[in-house]
Amino acid sequence: MRMRNKYKKPTTFPCNAGSRCSTSTVVWSLVGFLLMLHLFSLFSHKDRAGGQMQLHKSHQPLFRELVEVEEENIQIPPPKGKRSPRAAKRRPKRTTTLIDEFLDENSQLRHVFFPNMKTAIDPMKDNGNDSFYYYPGRIWLDTDGAPIQAHGGGMLYDETSRTYYWYGEYKDGPTYHAHKKGAARVDIIGVGCYSSKDLWTWRNEGIVLAAEEIDETHDLYKLNVLERPKVVYNEKTGKYVMWMHIDDCNYTKASIGVAISDYPTGPFNYLYSKQPHTFDSRDMTIFKDDDGVAYLVYSSEDNSELHIGPLTSDYLDVTNVYRRVLVGQHREAPALFKHEGTYYMVTSGCTGWAPNEALVHAAELIMGPWETMGNPCIGGNKVSRLTTFFSQSTNVIPLPGLPGSYIFMADRWNPADLRDSRYIWLPLIVGGPADRPLDYNFGFPLWSRVSIYWHKKWRLPPR
Numbered sequence: 518m519r520m521r522n523k524y525k526k527p528t529t530f531p532c533n534a535g536s537r538c539s540t541s542t543v544v545w546s547l548v549g550f551l552l553m554l555h556l557f558s559l560f561s562h563k564d565r566a567g568g569q570m571q572l573h574k575s576h577q578p579l580f581r582e583l584v585e586v587e588e589e590n591i592q593i594p595p596p597k598g599k600r601s602p603r604a605a606k607r608r609p610k611r612t613t614t615l616i617d618e619f620l621d622e623n624s625q626l627r628h629v630f631f632p633n634m635k636t637a638i639d640p641m642k643d644n645g646n647d648s649f650y651y652y653p654g655r656i657w658l659d660t661d662g663a664p665i666q667a668h669g670g671g672m673l674y675d676e677t678s679r680t681y682y683w684y685g686e687y688k689d690g691p692t693y694h695a696h697k698k699g700a701a702r703v704d705i706i707g708v709g710c711y712s713s714k715d716l717w718t719w720r721n722e723g724i725v726l727a728a729e730e731i732d733e734t735h736d737l738y739k740l741n742v743l744e745r746p747k748v749v750y751n752e753k754t755g756k757y758v759m760w761m762h763i764d765d766c767n768y769t770k771a772s773i774g775v776a777i778s779d780y781p782t783g784p785f786n787y788l789y790s791k792q793p794h795t796f797d798s799r800d801m802t803i804f805k806d807d808d809g810v811a812y813l814v815y816s817s818e819d820n821s822e823l824h825i826g827p828l829t830s831d832y833l834d835v836t837n838v839y840r841r842v843l844v845g846q847h848r849e850a851p852a853l854f855k856h857e858g859t860y861y862m863v864t865s866g867c868t869g870w871a872p873n874e875a876l877v878h879a880a881e882l883i884m885g886p887w888e889t890m891g892n893p894c895i896g897g898n899k900v901s902r903l904t905t906f907f908s909q910s911t912n913v914i915p916l917p918g919l920p921g922s923y924i925f926m927a928d929r930w931n932p933a934d935l936r937d938s939r940y941i942w943l944p945l946i947v948g949g950p951a952d953r954p955l956d957y958n959f960g961f962p963l964w965s966r967v968s969i970y971w972h973k974k975w976r977l978p979p980r
């Protein structure tokens with residue numbers, strides 16, 4: 518339901534036989550009606566939210582912990598080195614901000630954003646009461662004791678084996694700049710795949726799509742770019758299909774790439790690249806809807822807008838149908854999910870590897886129109902909320918058995934050493950009326966609020 522004020526200036530209307538209503542009577546009746554509708558909408562949202570809390574009651578108090586607001590005060594240290602008592606009295610010329618500290622690889626706060634190996638999450642050690650706890654930003658080890666390499670990742674849940682497969686950029690190589698003005702990069706190594714039954718203990722399934730070492734004309738030639746791989750299973754063909762962002766080292770090729778496999782653990786056979794619907798395409802994702810139709814969502818027109826279009830029924834190509842959405846909003850890193858028939862999408866702004874503010878958008882139809890709701894981040898501190906907790910969205914995983922609860926997956930990029938980028942996984946909860954729809958929608962909170970809660974440490978409620 519999308520309401521717009523389309524009312525034309527009324528004159529007088531016939532009300533019933535023998536009487537006539539004035540303009541003001543009609544206007545006031547309309548206002549009254551709209552007010553009633555507004556109240557109804559508010560209450561029905563509250564009911565829905567209440568219903569949802571009801572559902573979660575059985576998981577209390579662990580569910581309650583997920584939605585607890587956790588503030589985090591990070592103290593900026595005084596400038597390094599000896600300062601004369603006189604200089605100490607003077608104001609420093611330029612005070613650093615938390616975001617400056619985050620971007621400074623020599624910051625004294627480095628360990629806060631990128632904790633060292635000593636604190637790594639290691640599912641293979643005896644963790645006692647710490648088992649199954651996520652520590653966003655810490656190094657996360659696989660079952661072989663190596664840091665997980667699945668950046669810009671996506672998740673596939675295989676119903677038959679009840680196994681999660683996490684695919685992402687395998688970046689375990691040196692970071693460098695391809696040329697003076699080039700962005701920090703790691704050569705393509707390939708797409709890493711990890712499997713898990715509990716979303717915490719991850720087994721390395723190897724590189725399921727590898728770089729091309731010799732043929733310079735190949736899309737996967739190591740000096741090119743492969744980002745944000747996403748895998749979907751096609752029930753009709755029984756194939757696993759991987760979509761990814763394919764580029765050259767200057768990000769001018771701006772294409773999608775497609776690969777296919779008989780197994781979730783590969784190997785994937787690389788098929789081709791193209792510019793979808795003849796448009797440039799950079800950050801992207803794939804969303805598979807309940808009816809089996811899958812959609813490609815990509816940043817286009819130099820990242821100024823997103824495009825959404827259905828894939829062919831074998832998922833190997835786009836059709837010629839697409840819509841331009843969030844036009845002029847300059848969003849990237851799209852992560853889509855669906856809740857009670859509404860589509861939601863988390864996106865980031867476009868600031869390279871530096872973090873920025875996440876926004877949530879909602880739509881009743883996946884092809885749009887999409888409406889921007891606002892920043893979903895709750896807790897932490899002001900800077901961390903304005904930087905998506907110093908990370909960038911990549912995917913949202915529904916938690917089976919917990920309607921309205923999701924895991925928000927994001928990357929805390931480390932441009933000084935991209936292989937050491939960290940994973941920020943946090944609970945994302947849909948519920949309650951949206952507090953501040955940013956787009957014009959006649960003032961109605963049409964969508965439920967999407968909230969991503971900061972936690973230094975958290976775990977999933979046991980199923």
Ligand code: DGJ
Pocket residue numbers: 669700744745800849850868869870909
């Ligand atoms: C932001 C994108 O979201 C990342 O995937 C990557 O392309 C960087 N930009 C490169 O600067």
